[in-house]
Amino acid sequence: MIALFNKFRTGLMQLYVFLTILTASVTLVSCSKDDDLEIQNNFPFEVNVMPVPKDVxxxxxxxxxxxxxRTGNYSNTQYFLRxxxxxxxxxxQYYNEPPYQPNDLYQLPTEQFRLYYTSTSAVSQSFExxxxxxxxxxxxxxxxxxxSD
Structure with a gap:
């Protein structure tokens, strides 16, 4: 009878160890799943321009x-101008920097800045x-x- 009780106790202990390991495994797997965690770093933006003269x-x-x-804030976002x-x-040109070359890409150091357009012709002018x-x-x-000449 004691031998039967010891076998039952050993089997119960093995079952307890198995359930403990199983519970720990499920917990660890569910904690390491990153599929549900989404970090947004792509935020659309708007551009506001103060009024400029119509004639030059x-x-x-x-x-x-x-x-x-910005509509959100992600510190590593960089802005560019062309x-x-x-x-x-x-x-x-940007402040006292050399004039921009058309269609080249330039990094903007700040989100609030001034550009300076200097006319070099006597006809109407348009640019994007x-x-x-x-x-x-x-x-x-x-x-x-x-x-305005």
């Missing part, structure tokens, strides 16, 4: 104030500024100036 004379410089407004002039001639982020979101801004 040859040699005149126009200040363009731009603010990028521009293309399709009517007239002029130069576009494209602002994009490191996730492929883009905004287009079109500027049109009439000649």
């Amino acid at each position: 004379a040859n040699g005149q410089t126009v200040e363009i104030r731009i603010t990028i407004q 521009y293309f002039q399709f009517d007239g001639q002029g130069t576009l 500024v494209w602002i994009s982020d490191s996730f492929g979101n883009e905004k287009e801004i079109t500027f049109q100036f009439n000649s």
Whole structure:
């Protein structure tokens, strides 16, 4: 009878160890599953531009104030600018930096900045500024100036 009790006790102990290991395994597997955890780092943005003059004379410089407004905040987002002039001639630059080359991509160091457009022609001028982020979101801004000569 004692031998039967010892066998029962050993079997019960093995069952207890098995259930403990099974419970721990299920708990660890469910804790390490990352499929349900989603971290958003791609936030669309808006671009606000202060009003600019409608007319510009040859040699005149126009200040363009731009603010990028994020819909969320991911600290590693980078913003870029490119521009293309399709009517007239002029130069576009960031503060005192060298003028931008059309269709080249430039990184923007801040989300609030000023661009300076200088007319180098006596005809109407039009150009587009494209602002994009490191996730492929883009905004287009079109500027049109009439000649005031």
